[in-house]
Amino acid sequence: MADDIKLLMLAGDYVEDYEIMVPYQAMTMVGYTVDVVSPGKKQGDKIITAIHDFEGAQTYSEKPGHHFELTADFDKIVLDDYVGLIVPGGRMPEYLRLDQRVLDIVKEFSDRPIACICHGIQILTAAGIVKGRKVSAYPACRPEVEMAGGTYVDIPVTEAITDGELVTAPAWPAHPAWLAQFLKVLGANVSP
Numbered sequence: 001m002a003d004d005i006k007l008l009m010l011a012g013d014y015v016e017d018y019e020i021m022v023p024y025q026a027m028t029m030v031g032y033t034v035d036v037v038s039p040g041k042k043q044g045d046k047i048i049t050a051i052h053d054f055e056g057a058q059t060y061s062e063k064p065g066h067h068f069e070l071t072a073d074f075d076k077i078v079l080d081d082y083v084g085l086i087v088p089g090g091r092m093p094e095y096l097r098l099d100q101r102v103l104d105i106v107k108e109f110s111d112r113p114i115a116c117i118c119h120g121i122q123i124l125t126a127a128g129i130v131k132g133r134k135v136s137a138y139p140a141c142r143p144e145v146e147m148a149g150g151t152y153v154d155i156p157v158t159e160a161i162t163d164g165e166l167v168t169a170p171a172w173p174a175h176p177a178w179l180a181q182f183l184k185v186l187g188a189n190v191s192p
Contacts, residue, residue, distance in 0.1 A: 008077065008109075009036040009086040010102060010123065016090030017049035017065030018172035019117050023086050026179050030190055035072035035082070039099045042073045050090055052171075059140070084186055085109040089118025089138060089171070097126035113165045115182040121145060121168065135168040136161050
């Protein structure tokens with residue numbers, strides 16, 4: 001893979017731990033530079049993650065996760081430097097979708113590869129880019145997808161769906177399918 005092909009990842013406090021850590025590490029492992037940014041924060045600042053799990057309750061549980069060190073300054077990113085966008089889930093999307101700059105960033109990527117998982121779809125619906133598209137997300141986000149004009153696709157939690165250059169999945173158990181589909185959309189060739 002060519003050096004310094006860059007991806008942008010949006011983040012914030014209480015992002016799902018696996019949904020920031022695993023894609024960051026996996027995409028870095030295959031040669032991408034991943035700039036992880038958060039509104040109001042700079043490179044080296046830390047965000048708090050949360051671990052969400054499925055333990056038999058009516059909804060997922062939440063436990064403290066790790067601290068993740070941001071790799072770039074939110075206010076200094078140049079969007080033309082990036083070939084794709086990663087939007088993880090957790091509770092972070094519920095408040096990041098209220099930040100107009102975040103929405104503007106997502107709109108700028110509407111014709112580039114985007115990987116979005118779980119509640120990350122809340123940011124995409126708020127940015128208005130799911131209309132007419134087939135997407136998956138955590139099932140509780142289905143009403144938002146449909147109100148935003150998207151088609152919610154109910155798939156197993158281990159699966160992902162690609163619509164054009166948009167790759168979505170219900171939650172972190174889909175990482176193998178979600179990341180493989182995103183790499184394909186990016187045009188990467190990863191083989192044993």
